[in-house]
Amino acid sequence: MFDLVIRNGTVVTASDVTQCDIGIRGERIVMLGESLPAGRDEIDAAGLYVMPGGIDSHVHLAQPSGDGIVMADGFESGTRSALMGGNTTVLPFCLQQKGQTLREALTAYHALAEGNCLTDVSFHLIITDPTAGVLGQEIPALVEDGYTSLKVFMTYEGMRLHDNEILATLDAARTSGALVMVHCENEDAIRFLIGKHEEAGDVSPLAHATTRPVAAEREATHRALSLAEIVDVPIVIVHVSNREAMEEIDRARKRGVKVFGETCPQYLMLTADDLDREGWEGAKFVCSPPPRDEASKAACWQGLEQGIFDLYSSDHCPFRFDDPAGKLNDKGKTSFRWIPNGIPGVETRLPILFSEGVMKGRIDLSRFVALTSTNHAKLYGLYPRKGTIAVGSDADVTLWDPKAHRTIHNADLHHGADYTPYEGLEVQGWPVSVILRGRVMVKDGVLAADPGSGTYLRRKRSRS
Structure with a gap:
């Protein structure tokens, strides 16, 4: 049985855009396909883009x-x-x-x-x-x-x-x-x-x-x-x-x-x-x-x-x-x-x-995925563990709502600064849920994990 299945989303990588489900067991992606068997937990990603973290x-x-x-x-x-x-x-x-x-x-x-x-x-x-x-x-x-x-x-x-x-x-x-x-x-x-x-x-x-x-x-x-x-x-x-x-x-x-x-x-x-x-x-x-x-x-x-x-x-x-x-x-x-x-x-x-x-x-x-995830992983020795959605990769996944409209306000951000240089900027599209190595860290825009969930990564030499 899968620990988590992400269903009905549009899966985006640096090379493909496809409709499929993602089966996660432990910290890794173990299966991609249509109509995957049930998981202990499931996320319905209908209407969302499912991208590498x-x-x-x-x-x-x-x-x-x-x-x-x-x-x-x-x-x-x-x-x-x-x-x-x-x-x-x-x-x-x-x-x-x-x-x-x-x-x-x-x-x-x-x-x-x-x-x-x-x-x-x-x-x-x-x-x-x-x-x-x-x-x-x-x-x-x-x-x-x-x-x-x-x-x-x-x-x-x-x-x-x-x-x-x-x-x-x-x-x-x-x-x-x-x-x-x-x-x-x-x-x-x-x-x-x-x-x-x-x-x-x-x-x-x-x-x-x-x-x-x-x-x-x-x-x-x-x-x-x-x-x-x-x-x-x-x-x-x-x-x-x-x-x-x-x-x-x-x-x-x-x-x-x-x-x-x-x-x-x-x-x-x-x-x-x-x-x-x-x-x-x-x-x-x-x-x-x-x-x-x-x-x-x-x-x-x-x-x-x-x-x-x-x-x-x-x-x-x-x-x-x-x-x-x-x-x-x-x-x-x-x-x-x-x-x-x-x-x-x-x-x-x-x-x-x-x-x-x-x-x-x-x-x-x-191109968005390449510029924001895949190329970083390849250049700095983390690929294919990171930077893609593939069998064997870490289950690092971000679900995006392309219809969400937000106005950036510092009061809504989570950094330690008392301002953002982009105050008042209106944007369309926002990450609504974030999964790190199979663990749901952000669910429907709400933080769902504690400090210490992240780990230090030993990297390989660049794939440049």
Whole structure:
């Protein structure tokens, strides 16, 4: 007998849309077909889309953010918010601080996550101190232990790596089989422009956008791709915000560089004008790279439609707005320089793309599943356990009501931030029930599980 049968739904994967029932036993999908035998529990999914649980592979939770600054989400609130938005797996970052070993950083992050997660989780490793021991010993050992992705920054003093350090990290990734994600912005150009703005007394939130122009992202993207080409290793260019950076990715692919592109909701829905709101409200929209203009938004939609982007992630990096430990800290109220970079978005990621993408005809259902789940699983070593609906896969399933109309209000969301950048946005389509490894976690829009239901995932090397 099945433990759970999902009947009468329209099952959507990255390759097919079909009508069938799903039989679940334990944590796995064990049968797909018509008129399956009865289960101990059953869900009637008539009129609903039945999709793999979302995988958000770009999430910041409980991350150290500077003196006196506290991230709004730890693992409990962050994974709760992810779950209620239709996600069953998130990949947060484990930040290595200067002077710290990767093992020390991981021990601290695992302690924060243990017993608190409502989705499955797996960590990317942020490399800020690429010592000989980190590169030659820790990375190879950790990749064998299932930590198969790294991230490097080309911006943020104290976190950025210089080109020689990036090359060394890419080389360590090549020999160990890790996949490297790169945040592409030119820190020297940004620091130069910050100085010019400060000399002119231009310190409003909008200055955050004008000190991080498209050219700084485009140049760094070209440089990251050139470094990857030199080492001959695949890379992921994360949170791309504009056509110029997209063109660099396209040109590199035509040269034979193996590169994957990612964009995020803020680059589809926001512009730099949002940073220019009355008073200090623009601080709510400060993130890096910043939102651009209407032409850039249109370009990013084209990138999703035409295949420049393989991934659609939230880059959920939440801070409270009206809080001395958040956006309006003592320094943050005086200059854009001290406003914590990042916005919340893990819960609204999927509804925004479903509404603006699928329901408006920009992408089809299978492309939605690929961008939000399957490609993440394949790229980060979780497929076919995650990211699809197939016999033998984990029973991670989200049921979507395409007729549901919702207006996004922060009061209805489950993250720890006191605002959403998408306040008042009307969307069509919403995840109504979410199943994690065979367990109903959200039933008819109501949380039905406790923290600790999620598990840590050891990953394989990328299927890139």
